[in-house]
Amino acid sequence: MSTLKPDKQSLVSAKSSKNSVSAPVLRVLQKLGADLSLARRRRRLTQASLAERMQTSVSTLRRMEHGDGRVPIGVFAMALQVFGELDKIGTLLDTSQDDIGLTLMNQQLPQRVRKKRVAPESGAL
Secondary structure: OOOOOOOHHHHHHHHHHHOOOOHHHHHHHHHHHHHHHHHHHHOOOOHHHHHHHHOOOHHHHHHHHOOOOOOOHHHHHHHHHHOOOHHHHHHOOOHHHOHHHHHHHHHOOOOOOOOOOOOOOOOOO
16 A cells, blocks of 8 residues: 655645745734634634635635735735724725834925015016
């Protein structure tokens, strides 16, 4: 009886799909996936039920819950809508709280603001 072992090529492609994002991004996606799973289980929803409400497949939901970086953000938005938390996605990058952007913008402000000179009318038509 022979056991099936994955060949090197399939192992490399499986690893490279996970490694296509940086480690910090992967950690955040894994936390988001774990939080999604926890929210689903707290609401006593099965994966099939949540996937149906999100209008996606169960396999996509499983990939989300495992932190797969290939899942589009729109699918996460659908999950947030099902949970009644869609407004939170709108505040992910709130520009009024963007300290770096505001600092850079403030550095480009002029030192002085002068009144524009009005050109005298020549009276010619």
